[in-house]
Each structure stands twice: as C-alpha cells, then as structure tokens.
Amino acid sequence: MRTLEEHRAAVLSLVAPLAPVEVAVGSALGLVLAADVVAAVDLPGFDNSAMDGYAVRSAELAGAGPDHPVVLPVAGDVAAGDTTRHVLAPGQALRIMTGAPIPEGADAVVPVELTDGGATGVALHVAPSAGLSVRRRGEDVRTGDAVLSAGTRLGPGHLALAAAANVPRVVVHPRPRVAVVSTGDELVPPGSALEHGQIVDSNHVMLCALVEAAGAQVSGSAHLRDDARAVRALLDDLPGAPDLVLTTGGVSMGVYDTVKEVLAADGGVEFAKVAMRPGMPQGCGVVGPSRTPAVTLPGNPVSSFVSFHVFVLPALRRLAGLDPGADGAFDAVAEVAWPAAPGKVELTRVVERDGRVRPSGGQGSHVLGALSAATALAVVPAGVERVEPGDRLRCLPLLGQDRDRGR
Ligand SMILES: Nc1nc2c(c(=O)[nH]1)N[C@H]1C(S)=C(S)[C@@H](COP(=O)(O)OP(=O)(O)OC[C@H]3O[C@@H](n4cnc5c(N)ncnc54)[C@H](O)[C@@H]3O)O[C@H]1N2
Ligand code: MOO
Numbered sequence: 001m002r003t004l005e006e007h008r009a010a011v012l013s014l015v016a017p018l019a020p021v022e023v024a025v026g027s028a029l030g031l032v033l034a035a036d037v038v039a040a041v042d043l044p045g046f047d048n049s050a051m052d053g054y055a056v057r058s059a060e061l062a063g064a065g066p067d068h069p070v071v072l073p074v075a076g077d078v079a080a081g082d083t084t085r086h087v088l089a090p091g092q093a094l095r096i097m098t099g100a101p102i103p104e105g106a107d108a109v110v111p112v113e114l115t116d117g118g119a120t121g122v123a124l125h126v127a128p129s130a131g132l133s134v135r136r137r138g139e140d141v142r143t144g145d146a147v148l149s150a151g152t153r154l155g156p157g158h159l160a161l162a163a164a165a166n167v168p169r170v171v172v173h174p175r176p177r178v179a180v181v182s183t184g185d186e187l188v189p190p191g192s193a194l195e196h197g198q199i200v201d202s203n204h205v206m207l208c209a210l211v212e213a214a215g216a217q218v219s220g221s222a223h224l225r226d227d228a229r230a231v232r233a234l235l236d237d238l239p240g241a242p243d244l245v246l247t248t249g250g251v252s253m254g255v256y257d258t259v260k261e262v263l264a265a266d267g268g269v270e271f272a273k274v275a276m277r278p279g280m281p282q283g284c285g286v287v288g289p290s291r292t293p294a295v296t297l298p299g300n301p302v303s304s305f306v307s308f309h310v311f312v313l314p315a316l317r318r319l320a321g322l323d324p325g326a327d328g329a330f331d332a333v334a335e336v337a338w339p340a341a342p343g344k345v346e347l348t349r350v351v352e353r354d355g356r357v358r359p360s361g362g363q364g365s366h367v368l369g370a371l372s373a374a375t376a377l378a379v380v381p382a383g384v385e386r387v388e389p390g391d392r393l394r395c396l397p398l399l400g401q402d403r404d405r406g407r
Helices: 004-012 156-164 202-213 228-236 258-266 301-319 368-373
Strands: 021-024 053-056 070-078 093-096 108-111 121-124 146-148 169-173 177-183 217-224 244-248 269-273 281-287 292-297 330-334 345-353 356-359 376-380 392-397
Touching (some): 004 281, 004 301, 053 121, 093 121, 146 156, 177 202, 202 217, 202 244, 202 301, 244 301, 258 269, 258 281, 258 292, 269 292, 281 301, 301 345, 301 368, 301 376, 345 368, 345 392
Parallel strands (some): 177 217, 330 356
Antiparallel strands (some): 021 169, 053 093, 053 108, 070 121, 269 281, 281 292, 345 356, 345 376, 376 392
16 A cells, blocks of 8 residues: 555656746736746835825924914825925925825925814924825835745735736746546436435535635536546546546446546556545546646545545645645644544544644545534544544644634
C-alpha cells in the first residue's frame, strides 16, 4: 500500500503552475500574482484634505481659540475632483472638501465643526498646527514601489491597492480549469423520481462546489454510465479543455469499475491502495491524447470529499501558483476518545471549537450528515489505533466549512 504522502507526491508531480496571463485588475480576485505589481503613481497622488473644512495658512490662525476666533474671508470652494490649481492668497480661507487638492499656499485644514461654517466669511475657532488634516502626496506609496509581490493571492484589499496605484492589468496565473466526471449507473440528477436502487449524483454537486471553493473553475462536467465506450469517448473529448480531470467512482474492485478498467488500459493512470481511511482506492496520471493530468477519486461520497482535500486541493494550489503545502493546517486537542484504522491514516471528520475537536458524527464513508456538520479533518497518524482525550492532532480546515461556523 502507498502512504498518503507518496500518493500526494504522485499527484503533485503531474502539475506545474499555469503559464501567466495578463488580466484586468477587476477580474483578478482570488488569482495569484506571477509578477510584482509596481505603482504607476504616488498615493496619495497630491496633497489633499482629510476633512471637509477650510484650507488656511496655519500661521495666520496663531492665537485662535474657542472664545476668540480668527475671522477670514472665504475666497471660494475647492471640491474633490476640481482640477483647477487653486492658490490661497494671504489673509483668506478656501472652503475645501475631503479629498480635494490642497491649494497652493495653504498648509492646514480646519474641520468645519471647529468653525461657524460661513460661506463668504468664516470664524475659525482653533489654531491648527501646520499639516493638520492634510494627506501628503506619496505618504502611502511612491511611484515605482513594488506594492504587491509575486505569489500573493489577490484579495479585495490587494485589488484596491493595485487599482489605486493606477495599474489596470496584472500578471497572474490563470484560474485552474477542472473537468468533473461522475460515473455510475445508479446515479440520477437531484430532483429525479428515484427508482429502486437509484441515488442522486451528489458527488457531482459536491466536487463542482469544492472546485469553486478552492478558487478554481469547473471547465465542464459529465455523468457517465458504467460503460467502457462512454469513458473512452470522454477521454477523446474532455469537457472544456481542462487543466485537470477529476473522476469519481469506479476505481475499486467491482466488476463494473469501468474508470479503472479503461484508464489502466489507456496506460496513463496508475491505481493504488493508499493507507488512509476513508479514501483507500485512488488513482492518478494523465488521460487522453492531450495527456491531461487526472485524479480518480473513489465513489463513496465521504471518501471523495476527503480525497479532494488531501490530494486535489494541493494540486489546484500548485496549478494556481500557490505553495501546495500551505494548507492552513492547525493543531487541536481531542475532546473525547475515538477509534482509528490500524496501519492507516484516519481522517476523522470533526467539529473544532476553541482548539478542541470531536467527531462530527458517524464516520462511515457514506455518512453525509456528519460530513456536512464537520469543520475540519483530524489527521490521526497510521500508528495510532485509538485517539485519547487530550491527544494533540494536526487538523485540516474544510473548504467552505471552516472553523468559525456557528459561533
Ligand atoms: N471488494 C472490495 N470492495 C470495495 C473496496 C475494496 O477494497 N474491495 N473498497 C471500498 C472502498 S474503501 C471504497 S472507497 C469504494 C470505492 O469504490 P468506487 O470508487 O469503485 O466507487 P463505486 O463502487 O462506483 O461507488 C461506491 C459507493 O459510492 C456511491 N457513489 C458513487 N458515485 C457517486 C456519486 N457520484 N454520488 C453519490 N454517491 C456515489 C455508490 O453508489 C456506492 O455506494 O469501494 C469499496 N468497495
Ligand atoms: O477507502 Mo473507502 O474510502 O473507506 O470507503
């Protein structure tokens, strides 16, 4: 039997970061930078007001206070977006709005709350220090600064910074494209009138959701019957030119396990038993004339879900330009005892609260109730046959079912 680590290494050896492309900054959420983002402008781009108020020469207000204001004529307004280069003449004030350029000659802004708010003349009740309520050009970012570095997964804050730095396009690894293929004669779409022996193809829904939750995209999907010709035909025409193919079902010992039969004959996929529970029967390799990387997941829903987290997610991270190993794993302490598979890594579906974990329910590889209640997978090493209260366990967060849920 293969170890979990050996199979993960085999899956990872099939993939490399996708070739970088340039995309509009507004379309880059969740993508990983393949090149630094360099600021095209200073931020702020010009000295501007942090407050609605009056632009003044601070020296002219020396001695002003709550009971003895300095009164100045108001020479006009400066609004945000005003492209005129205003000049503040000595002995005057200009009414100014937040974000508007500081007029030449002014060195402070008195917030409107500290004045009488006059439109033609204003009583100013404070002696501002030079620079009060002024946001200085370049105090945040300088033109030419590398503001974001290659390898960053772009979140909303990163995109805001790149856009503000007037960078319209960014160089990123594209979103990995994944084809999802479920197999099995017993499977029908959700909402079908179920005949005896039929079940809903829940892995199809689940795997498409996992792909998207991982920041990748579903290039196309298919459901195949347990029919060798259908599997062969799919290989010649993979849905949506994917970077990775995921199949589910048909990989164990049954006489209708067609995925295994066809892909083994095709020569590109290796099948192995992996010393883990759930998820023992696994396969990976390349498929079809395009030699597209493929991971064949077991059909049992929980096995498929767990296998996605331990094998497919690292591969998607590598394709996307991320470190495959930075999976957010954390340590937690077992709250109760539970049995584990001898000689296999047990991936227990657990609920984590305040650093403590307990099984989320029944651990059979068909038990979706406990799967949906879980927030993490506790990784019980192969040598451990029973987890005891107080044992420290490495845990993997579940995509879209993370630790904060329900708090
Ligand atoms: N004699 C043996 N039998 C089995 C072994 C074994 O070693 N020897 N391994 C068991 C283990 S462990 C697993 S895991 C499963 C894996 O089987 P397959 O990958 O071949 O999957 P299927 O047989 O097609 O289905 C298994 C199970 O899952 C249900 N299923 C399949 N696809 C879906 C789907 N898309 N949505 C929802 N449910 C699905 C299917 O109806 C079966 O109940 O094999 C064991 N057997
Ligand atoms: O190895 Mo299977 O995935 O336990 O049900």
